Amino acid sequence: MKMNKYFSFLIFSLSLFIAFLALLEYTSMGEYEEDILYLLNEHIIMVVTSSSFAIIFGIFFGVLLSRPILSKQAENIMQLFNMSVTIPTLAILALSMSFLGIGFLPAVVGLFIATLLPIIKNTFVGINAVSPSIIEAAHGMGMNSFQILLKVEIPNALYVIFAGIKTAVAINIGTAPLVFLIGGGGLGELIFSGIDLDIMPMLLAGAITTGMTAIFADKLVSVLSTIFISRGVSPTED
Amino acid sequence: MIRLNNLCKQFTTKDKTITAADNVNMHIKEGEICVLLGPSGCGKTTTLKMINKIIEPTSGEIFINNENVTNLENVKLRKKIGYVIQQIGLFPNMTIKENIAVVPKLLKWSKSEIDKRAIELMKMVSLDEGYLKMYPKELSGGQQQRVGVARALAANPPVMLMDEPFGAIDPINREIIQDEFLKIQKKIKKTIVMVSHDIDEAIKMADKIAIFNNGVLQQFDTPDNILAHPANSFVEDFVGKDRTLKRLNLFTAKDAVNSDTDIFNENDNIVNAIKCMREKQLKSVFVLNDNKEPTGRLMLKELNMKENVQGACKNYSIELKSMILLSENLKNISSKMYLHTKSSFACVDDKGQYIGEISQDSISRFLNLAYAEAKVGYEDE
Numbered sequence: 001m002k003m004n005k006y007f008s009f010l011i012f013s014l015s016l017f018i019a020f021l022a023l024l025e026y027t028s029m030g031e032y033e034e035d036i037l038y039l040l041n042e043h044i045i046m047v048v049t050s051s052s053f054a055i056i057f058g059i060f061f062g063v064l065l066s067r068p069i070l071s072k073q074a075e076n077i078m079q080l081f082n083m084s085v086t087i088p089t090l091a092i093l094a095l096s097m098s099f100l101g102i103g104f105l106p107a108v109v110g111l112f113i114a115t116l117l118p119i120i121k122n123t124f125v126g127i128n129a130v131s132p133s134i135i136e137a138a139h140g141m142g143m144n145s146f147q148i149l150l151k152v153e154i155p156n157a158l159y160v161i162f163a164g165i166k167t168a169v170a171i172n173i174g175t176a177p178l179v180f181l182i183g184g185g186g187l188g189e190l191i192f193s194g195i196d197l198d199i200m201p202m203l204l205a206g207a208i209t210t211g212m213t214a215i216f217a218d219k220l221v222s223v224l225s226t227i228f229i230s231r232g233v234s235p236t237e238d
Numbered sequence: 239m240i241r242l243n244n245l246c247k248q249f250t251t252k253d254k255t256i257t258a259a260d261n262v263n264m265h266i267k268e269g270e271i272c273v274l275l276g277p278s279g280c281g282k283t284t285t286l287k288m289i290n291k292i293i294e295p296t297s298g299e300i301f302i303n304n305e306n307v308t309n310l311e312n313v314k315l316r317k318k319i320g321y322v323i324q325q326i327g328l329f330p331n332m333t334i335k336e337n338i339a340v341v342p343k344l345l346k347w348s349k350s351e352i353d354k355r356a357i358e359l360m361k362m363v364s365l366d367e368g369y370l371k372m373y374p375k376e377l378s379g380g381q382q383q384r385v386g387v388a389r390a391l392a393a394n395p396p397v398m399l400m401d402e403p404f405g406a407i408d409p410i411n412r413e414i415i416q417d418e419f420l421k422i423q424k425k426i427k428k429t430i431v432m433v434s435h436d437i438d439e440a441i442k443m444a445d446k447i448a449i450f451n452n453g454v455l456q457q458f459d460t461p462d463n464i465l466a467h468p469a470n471s472f473v474e475d476f477v478g479k480d481r482t483l484k485r486l487n488l489f490t491a492k493d494a495v496n497s498d499t500d501i502f503n504e505n506d507n508i509v510n511a512i513k514c515m516r517e518k519q520l521k522s523v524f525v526l527n528d529n530k531e532p533t534g535r536l537m538l539k540e541l542n543m544k545e546n547v548q549g550a551c552k553n554y555s556i557e558l559k560s561m562i563l564l565s566e567n568l569k570n571i572s573s574k575m576y577l578h579t580k581s582s583f584a585c586v587d588d589k590g591q592y593i594g595e596i597s598q599d600s601i602s603r604f605l606n607l608a609y610a611e612a613k614v615g616y617e618d619e
Contacts, residue, residue, distance in 0.1 A: 077493070136323060137328075140316055152329055233331045
């Protein structure tokens with residue numbers, strides 16, 4: 001079963017890549033080949049950096065909030081987070097710019113913040129949802145709190161955590177074209193310039209490439225989740 | 239083996255203090271199954287969980303193997319104690335084998351040792367080795383509970399704590415798993431403390447029963463003593479009005495059989511037999527063949543009505559509809575008595591040879607005898 005999943009992912013990525021090359025070769029997108037590749041590189045670096053940090057910190061804070069010491073405050077803090085999710089990502093980028101100026105750093109920080117919340121939330125909820133009887137059994141077997149977190153709580157919450165990561169990456173990639181507005185570069189440059197200059201091929205070059213990146217990222221997260229999530233935990237796999 | 243000295247647990251809420259366990263004193267001997275019994279909220283689970291300090295005692299001491307473990311590090315203590323809970327609590331993210339291997343891994347066993355032990359344990363709880371590669375969700379509730387027991391036994395702890403281990407299993411499977419568990423226990427002879435709210439389960443499983451109410455230990459004794467001599471009105475109500483019938487479950491035909499009876503060979507002369515029965519005022523006697531297998535019985539009433547009785551006993555004996563095996567429990571025998579409207583049966587061993595007669599009379603006489611003996615034992619304690 002697992003081999004099939006990897007294989008289909010490989011086929012999928014390959015066909016996406018070939019489609020991309022074909023678009024560059026046979027359509028007017030080709031005119032912007034150099035720009036596309038340069039900006040795509042920038043775009044990917046931005047997305048990967050901001051989401052990796054978001055995943056690391058998101059899980060860290062989510063775990064921290066789920067600890068018994070914080071159990072009283074955790075709900076209030078989560079309420080605060082839930083409210084802040086309603087802030088539009090563009091506003092977050094604007095705020096980031098007002099503190100950090102323009103360029104790569106405020107772009108990554110803005111994306112990081114926009115991405116962080118769903119991961120914290122799902123990590124917290126996922127760990128809290130692990131059945132108390134399992135934790136009691138683990139305690140009864142003489143595992144210490146750290147071992148229980150690492151071997152029982154996180155692995156069993158992983159399905160929910162990965163759902164959060166998936167949402168977060170989707171938000172990240174959806175927001176990434178906007179960072180052009182605060183001087184962060186990336187494929188947004190082609191889209192916004194295309195709109196401003198009313199050049200359809202330029203706009204499409206940016207939009208199509210962004211879209212393909214998003215689809216690829218989504219598939220990648222899915223495949224990673226099947227690697228990390230134990231078959232015994234995932235509700236979809238049998 | 240396990241000794242609890244004045245064990246107390248108090249929970250303090252904003253406005254009051256609740257005593258969940260009040261000065262519990264118990265001594266559980268090695269190899270015994272002790273069932274903690276009582277209505278919900280009586281302190282039985284609290285007492286169990288204080289032994290491995292899932293619940294920290296407020297005061298009192300716990301000794302395991304004469305070692306005071308009250309101040310031993312939790313993690314160290316728990317590795318020495320197998321723990322089974324009602325919800326089973328298998329880790330869904332791990333395979334059955336990984337579940338079993340948790341404690342051995344914590345104790346740093348080698349991989350080959352763990353593999354060997356896993357296979358051994360699966361055999362012990364009569365599950366196929368193939369299950370080792372599966373995940374808990376792929377097993378039925380009964381199978382999961384067996385794995386739960388195997389996991390608790392993994393590192394061969396001398397003591398097992400079980401919190402309503404069979405509570406979540408349907409009645410038919412529960413019976414099977416209880417029987418299997420008793421069979422395993424006969425081999426491994428662990429010291430087991432088990433929580434239950436089911437008096438029948440307790441009678442079946444326990445060497446000793448501890449009955450709790452409101453955090454206070456009401457009576458701690460053998461099942462028979464508890465049924466024969468409830469220490470107070472609470473225990474009496476708790477074990478039920480049918481407590482004497484419940485006692486029938488505790489004994490087998492072997493205990494109540496009367497082997498001092500008159501019998502005749504099927505070739506004996508009927509005239510002698512009748513004479514003997516009249517002399518001793520016997521209403522009925524069993525007739526055996528040469529292999530000492532009971533083939534029928536002579537009823538004096540019927541013989542009295544017949545005229546010109548002569549020849550071998552077998553010509554007059556009435557065929558037996560049912561016989562009792564020595565290992566049958568008294569409750570089933572009583573049930574058979576009502577079923578066949580007979581007040582006595584021939585009792586045979588597993589080769590089918592006659593051992594004696596079991597009757598309503600011999601059963602009630604035995605119960606009364608055990609009753610008196612129980613009383614003596616009770617006063618000794």
